[in-house]
Amino acid sequence: MAKLMILTVLGLGLALFRDHRSSYRTRFNVDREVEPKQLPSCKFVEGIEVGSEDLEILPNGLAFISSGLKYPGIKTFDPDSNGKIFLMNMNDEDPKILELKITGSTFDLPSFNPHGISTYTDEDNTIYLLVVNHPHSKTTIEVFKFQEEEKALFHLKTIRHKLLPNVNDIVAVGPEHFYATNDHYFVNHYLRSWELYLGLAWSYVVYYSPDEVKVVAKGFDFANGINISPDGKYVYIAELLAHKIHVYEKHANWTLTPLKSLDFNTLVDNISVDPVTGDLWVGCHPNGKKVFHYDPENPPASEVLQIQNILTEEPKVTQIYAENGTMLQGSTVAAVYKGKLLIGTVFHKALYCEL
Ligand SMILES: *[C@@H]1O[C@H](CO)[C@@H](O)[C@H](O)[C@H]1NC(C)=O
Numbered sequence: 551m552a553k554l555m556i557l558t559v560l561g562l563g564l565a566l567f568r569d570h571r572s573s574y575r576t577r578f579n580v581d582r583e584v585e586p587k588q589l590p591s592c593k594f595v596e597g598i599e600v601g602s603e604d605l606e607i608l609p610n611g612l613a614f615i616s617s618g619l620k621y622p623g624i625k626t627f628d629p630d631s632n633g634k635i636f637l638m639n640m641n642d643e644d645p646k647i648l649e650l651k652i653t654g655s656t657f658d659l660p661s662f663n664p665h666g667i668s669t670y671t672d673e674d675n676t677i678y679l680l681v682v683n684h685p686h687s688k689t690t691i692e693v694f695k696f697q698e699e700e701k702a703l704f705h706l707k708t709i710r711h712k713l714l715p716n717v718n719d720i721v722a723v724g725p726e727h728f729y730a731t732n733d734h735y736f737v738n739h740y741l742r743s744w745e746l747y748l749g750l751a752w753s754y755v756v757y758y759s760p761d762e763v764k765v766v767a768k769g770f771d772f773a774n775g776i777n778i779s780p781d782g783k784y785v786y787i788a789e790l791l792a793h794k795i796h797v798y799e800k801h802a803n804w805t806l807t808p809l810k811s812l813d814f815n816t817l818v819d820n821i822s823v824d825p826v827t828g829d830l831w832v833g834c835h836p837n838g839k840k841v842f843h844y845d846p847e848n849p850p851a852s853e854v855l856q857i858q859n860i861l862t863e864e865p866k867v868t869q870i871y872a873e874n875g876t877m878l879q880g881s882t883v884a885a886v887y888k889g890k891l892l893i894g895t896v897f898h899k900a901l902y903c904e905l
């Protein structure tokens with residue numbers, strides 16, 4: 551009897567293990583091969599070699615790019631330098647990057663580890679840049695004022711909160727107001743790899759303002775990119791390991807209610823929204839396992855999708871760019887400006903293409 555029970559327990563254990571193994575293969579899209587889809591003219595952004603994890607292009611064509619992310623379990627080509635924010639003007643014939651100076655006395659530059667970024671422009675045209683930072687593997691949100699003349703970011707404030715334990719990305723809705731995704735996995739220098747493997751839906755979304763902080767959506771298998779429609783009525787959330795983009799309706803009291811979800815055959819990372827058309831541009835990992843288990847001989851691929859008419863019955867999803875990692879490794883984000891596409895990556899280069 552005891553033997554039978556041991557065998558049963560062992561059998562159950564093995565079945566569970568097998569189940570998780572197959573779910574792991576699905577969640578990380580382990581088996582997908584990438585067919586290349588090239589654009590007519592692409593070149594690397596000179597000077598970006600250690601990631602361009604997140605980027606945002608202002609309506610006037612100025613692009614902010616965060617670079618040098620150190621995320622536990624994920625490759626970095628430059629472990630000893632602090633992260634940087636670059637500025638690039640998409641209107642230039644041959645755009646060059648410029649590192650923005652960080653000013654303001656309260657800021658600890660050597661531990662700057664920028665992750666998701668988002669801008670907010672107020673009525674006086676003051677531009678605020680909100681940056682998810684991981685100093686010493688903690689999470690803070692740094693609020694900067696962009697000073698275009700000085701080519702500087704003036705540090706205004708550091709935000710910390712117990713509902714913001716491991717933030718991945720944010721979308722600003724005011725100078726100190728934002729929605730943030732907590733991915734759950736980034737804590738104290740290590741990746742919670744067993745939990746990542748098990749895929750419990752730990753991840754959630756928080757609304758933050760100086761007056762009120764609350765969880766507005768939860769139960770995600772790694773909530774990643776987040777963004778908002780140009781009219782401010784809808785919030786888009788990328789669920790990385792479930793390969794879904796969720797559309798939420800945003801209410802005046804900042805709560806969100808689910809409206810619809812779209813399924814993909816790729817790990818959806820960052821979402822940018824074209825302010826002119828409202829289209830979503832998504833940086834994706836066709837084969838996510840290669841991002842978490844880096845092998846230079848077999849690097850992670852890149853893929854960019856465009857989603858048009860997301861609110862209608864039949865959204866149109868177009869693969870714009872795909873490449874097996876020989877050229878561009880681990881794309882996370884893509885944004886457009888006047889027929890040009892800028893693609894960022896977790897730890898590799900950045901690519902600038904004509905559409
Ligand atoms: C962009 O992608 C990276 C890589 O997964 C992610 O960690 C980061 O938070 C994303 N940023 C945005 C703006 O979604």
Ligand SMILES: *[C@@H]1O[C@H](CO)[C@@H](O)[C@H](O)[C@H]1NC(C)=O
Nearest residue numbers: 800801802803804805806807
């Ligand atoms: C927020 O607004 C929505 C829509 O009006 C409403 O259904 C919901 O009950 C409100 N929630 C809170 C907590 O006030």
Ligand SMILES: *[C@@H]1O[C@H](CO)[C@@H](O)[C@H](O)[C@H]1NC(C)=O
Nearest residue numbers: 586847848849873874875876
């Ligand atoms: C990736 O594609 C290039 C050509 O597009 C090819 O030469 C190379 O062998 C491919 N690499 C892998 C790992 O499939």
